[in-house]
Amino acid sequence: MVEVEKFIEKSVSEIDEEIDGDAMIALSGGVDSSVCAELAYRAIGDKLYPVFVDTGLMRKGEVAQIKETFSHMNLRVVEARDRFVGELEGVVDPEEKRHVVGREFIRIFEEVAREFDIEYLIQGTIYPDKIESEGGIKSHHNVGGLPERIDFKSIVEPVEDLYKDEVREVGRALELPETITERMPFPGPGLGVRIIGEVNEEKLSVVREANAVVEEEIMDLEPWQAFAALLSRGTGVKGDKRIHGWIIAIRAVESRDGMTARAMDVPMERLKKIGQRITREIDEVSRVVYDVTDKPPGTIEYE
Numbered sequence: 001m002v003e004v005e006k007f008i009e010k011s012v013s014e015i016d017e018e019i020d021g022d023a024m025i026a027l028s029g030g031v032d033s034s035v036c037a038e039l040a041y042r043a044i045g046d047k048l049y050p051v052f053v054d055t056g057l058m059r060k061g062e063v064a065q066i067k068e069t070f071s072h073m074n075l076r077v078v079e080a081r082d083r084f085v086g087e088l089e090g091v092v093d094p095e096e097k098r099h100v101v102g103r104e105f106i107r108i109f110e111e112v113a114r115e116f117d118i119e120y121l122i123q124g125t126i127y128p129d130k131i132e133s134e135g136g137i138k139s140h141h142n143v144g145g146l147p148e149r150i151d152f153k154s155i156v157e158p159v160e161d162l163y164k165d166e167v168r169e170v171g172r173a174l175e176l177p178e179t180i181t182e183r184m185p186f187p188g189p190g191l192g193v194r195i196i197g198e199v200n201e202e203k204l205s206v207v208r209e210a211n212a213v214v215e216e217e218i219m220d221l222e223p224w225q226a227f228a229a230l231l232s233r234g235t236g237v238k239g240d241k242r243i244h245g246w247i248i249a250i251r252a253v254e255s256r257d258g259m260t261a262r263a264m265d266v267p268m269e270r271l272k273k274i275g276q277r278i279t280r281e282i283d284e285v286s287r288v289v290y291d292v293t294d295k296p297p298g299t300i301e302y303e
């Protein structure tokens with residue numbers, strides 16, 4: 001987009017015109033909501049309430065990064081780790097898991113909107129989301145149910161006509177950090193869908209650390225997505241002891257839009273290095289496997 005600066009200028013003035021009161025935006029850590037927050041902040045300043053929920057399901061370092069990036073704004077961080085992990089206790093069905101996470105998000109945003117009497121909602125919907133939702137494929141938005149619960153005066157979607165790469169470009173022009181503009185897709189239910197079965201603090205901590213190793217060691221190969229998932233338990237031997245530790249899967253895929261994907265041809269040497277690091281650095285892990293499944297028949301995420 002040659003006209004990034006023009007887009008920014010136009011968008012900021014449109015938001016300013018459309019919003020006459022306090023507005024809320026749910027930050028996910030992703031590029032779409034981040035760009036919208038920055039555009040809206042330029043338009044309405046402290047009348048913008050960016051809300052970020054620390055679900056405990058985010059990647060290593062991500063919460064601190066978000067707090068820092070948006071520290072110049074009237075940012076509300078809702079510490080909800082116990083709430084999410086508590087609600088997820090005993091939940092093993094993948095759909096139920098997603099439902100629980102989505103419901104908690106909505107409840108929290110509803111609480112904030114009511115507490116501050118917020119009249120406007122800003123959403124980071126992008127063009128492909130609109131097409132997919134209209135086609136009934138899937139709703140990407142964790143706050144998609146919010147407008148049904150609260151009668152907002154209006155819902156503003158500043159990047160609704162843009163494709164992802166255009167949003168990234170706007171993000172760069174807004175000088176958002178690279179960790180945001182170049183961020184891989186990350187599901188709303190976060191690490192929760194990268195743990196098979198029940199989610200708890202121990203599994204979250206293991207998968208979060210393993211994921212950090214995968215990202216450190218693989219991102220130069222430029223995958224569409226690369227991450228760690230926690231599968232189940234398996235026997236291993238560490239030192240002179242047999243352990244019944246966790247099995248971690250490494251997933252790295254190439255894709256254009258996430259609708260289909262190919263398991264990446266990561267060199268064996270690299271995979272072994274990642275496996276060695278994960279088993280050495282995380283006591284509770286006994287084994288590391290590489291997922292060779294394309295989509296279809298697999299999905300990118302595990303649940």
Ligand code: XMP
Pocket residue numbers: 098140141185186187188189225258259295298299300301302
């Ligand atoms: P699957 O696992 O269905 O994922 O092959 C396709 C793409 O969508 C992402 N994904 C999600 N994104 N909320 C999101 O915002 C979700 O609940 C969700 N589930 C999957 C996934 O990371 C991949 O890029």
